[in-house]
């Protein structure tokens with residue numbers, strides 16, 4: 001791995017510590033009673049990002065200084081080049097500036113910063129695109145094609161179902177069964193998780209933004225989109241036996257080998273909905289036949305361990321958007337901003353107070 005990744009702006013993101021007051025509006029009737037019972041509401045009675053992060057933390061061991069989710073990853077860097085089709089849909093400078101510098105992070109799902117790469121069902125890509133007009137576009141995408149829960153309350157219940165039972169040290173399967181009974185639409189995600197083949201690399205995996213955003217062009221026209229990064233590297237499946245034999249840092253090592261031979265590229269593709277497609281529920285996929293437009297190419301050139309790399313202290317808040325891109329009314333998207341800020345605050349405080357040796361050494365694994 002190289003050490004030439006440019007140092008990012010370490011100022012707190014503009015939306016850091018954004019309270020979940022807005023989300024409080026959705027806590028109506030039974031949902032509010034449920035959230036209170038679930039421990040997600042603070043003593044003020046409001047929904048809080050602190051409560052959500054507390055719940056995530058309760059699902060596993062403490063790892064001071066690390067992200068509370070997607071804890072294991074590496075920093076990457078490269079550039080983004082927009083297309084004419086991208087410029088027609090959005091006035092974001094990322095589509096018109098030649099080769100915009102990108103700082104990113106490739107990660108695996110889960111809260112264990114020392115977990116086995118190949119065992120992770122979910123792989124991820126986060127990007128910070130900084131354009132020469134002083135604006136930033138941050139995004140955090142996953143390998144799943146749609147989210148696993150239709151609402152915040154549902155996702156909280158799913159997260160709580162993953163908290164180990166003190167009697168067994170393992171999550172109680174009855175709680176996950178209760179979640180699926182209450183939210184049958186979540187079975188679609190379970191089916192994806194069981195059946196979708198895993199690739200043998202971060203480089204040949206597609207990453208999906210999942211939420212709806214709006215692209216706004218120079219004429220002020222607003223187009224709903226969902227974006228994905230589609231790898232130019234061909235898909236190669238990694239079967240169960242190969243995954244079980246792989247080293248703990250398999251994905252990072254494999255990425256280094258590929259980068260040593262040249263840049264890795266993804267096409268940024270946006271899907272446009274038809275009337276009636278869900279705009280505010282990321283658990284509802286849009287039909288495959290919807291129109292798709294290639295709006296840019298991402299090239300990654302370098303990687304670096306997160307403990308010493310510039311992505312460690314970045315909050316890839318998906319609501320930090322440039323002019324020309326706007327958030328939809330998806331309440332899960334809105335909630336992520338506050339929850340990520342809370343996770344960021346906790347991990348940075350642990351690092352600053354010297355409680356996070358594992359997150360600051362130059363070793364990714366202990």
Ligand code: HEM
Pocket residue numbers: 052053056066067068069070073105106107124125126140141142147152155208209210211282314315316332335336339340343344347
């Ligand atoms: C309410 C729903 C969600 C919650 C509560 C949640 C929670 C979190 C938390 C706490 C972090 C760590 C943030 C940090 O410390 O910087 C995180 C990271 C991440 N999340 Fe989520 N998440 C949610 C939904 C999603 C969705 C829908 C996606 C993708 C489509 C996603 C993708 C990611 C990625 C890629 C990262 C790692 C970003 C990085 O590399 O820094 N999350 N999430």
